[in-house]
Amino acid sequence: SSRSTEPQNFPPGPQPVPIFGNLLHLSLENPLKDLEKLSKCYGKVFSLYIGGRPAVIVNGFEAMKEALVTKAVDFAGRPQDLMVNHALQGKSFILSDYGSEWREQRRFALMTLRNFGLGKQCMEERILEEISHVTVSLEKSAGKTMDPQTMFHKSAFNILFLVLTGSRYDYEDKILEYFISLFNENAKIANGPWAMLYDTLPILKTLPLPFQKAFKNIESGKQIAVDLVDEVKKSRHPWKPRNFIDSYLDEIEKRGNVGSTFNEDQLIFYIMDLQFAGTDTTSNTLLTAFLYLMTNPKIQERCQQEIDMVLDGKEHTSFEDRHRMPYTQAVIHEVQRIASIVPLSVFHRTTRDTELMGYSIPKGTLIIPNLTSVLHEEGQWKFPHEFNPLNFLNQQGEFEKPEAFMPFSAGPRMCLGEGLARMELFLVIVTLLRRFRFVWPEGAGEPDYTPMFGITMSPKPFKMGVRLRLN
């Protein structure tokens, strides 16, 4: 890891040391602040060595857009040799490299999500049905204080699970709690210090360090997914798909064995991918939303006024209502901006020799898209560093989304679940704010907004005061 051997015109960065590279420049607990400092020093596009491996960090809207949108294909690959790849045995869809296999699997999932009602009423009904279970459990806490730590994870889990299998778990079910603990652990391990050490010093691979836990969790998850597919098969009627698993099994048969990338092994990992991608992200966004709504009662009240006015007498909200709720829409987007739930996206890799902001980047280079740097960038936002819905409202009070809003990333690898996630966030937040007022519990001290770092950021645990609204 020496800069003297790197290609001409490679993005600059700090001098690496042997073995560790630039790892010692980063706080392994939360490297985001360090990346910000390095970007001030070296510019929007700079490089770091993770052990002996060079990585290019992309910061700010202009560079991000050039990489992910303008030069989309050049930057649409994924590294294949990190801890996460090993843990998922090279079979994860999310981590699959750019190419026809990835494209076919992605197209299939998007089409299947649409067939099962995304953008249609039936998905909405399913989500609203799930929210009614959240409402019931919150009603039990009316007038009291409750711990929301797992509630939103459970509802997000179930919504995805319904799409995949057609069934859901009761919130009291121990199995559901077990699944969620698996996800939580892995989201923290995968981008955390132990994963970085693994990627830096492969010699540690076999030692009994915390990343072994991630490997074990994936084995457990895999077994669960295998059982699940068997269960769904029992009541399946070919060519009459009821859910994602049915559709995938149909697709396997349709394509046959020759040259097809569709097989049951792939399905098992797809299930794990989607369930993971859809649970931790949405639920941590919701936790962040209620943390800010509770501690900004004026903002909460203004949403409630708007919601009451628009829904006046309607039994429940629908996603269409968002067009008449500019303020609430602004608040939800502002939550996503401030939360920056997937701070460093999923790592990319260049698919060919290319250029970025005038620098040369060879094929196969690890690319880290720093989405947080875009969501908090000075010059792109009216109030980059504070929670303020005005970031998404124009002079007339209309909802307006700046181009730098990219919590789902951008370009061909952009989040596949964006539609589902946006629908979920809107329906949950509007339904709950209509029925309840959320208050920061007395004696809970000053709120701590500093999130915990991982593939997904999560707020520090907090309690929620729940009051029934009279309507």
Ligand code: HEM
């Ligand atoms: C608030 C919620 C969510 C956020 C903020 C979010 C964010 C992201 C981000 C930043 C990426 C990486 C994109 C890239 O590599 O450039 C991603 C990828 C992905 N997300 Fe999401 N996501 C959310 C919810 C969901 C849901 C609900 C699903 C499930 C349907 C999902 C499925 C995926 C998949 C499959 C990928 C990989 C796409 C690919 O590699 O082609 N996400 N997401």
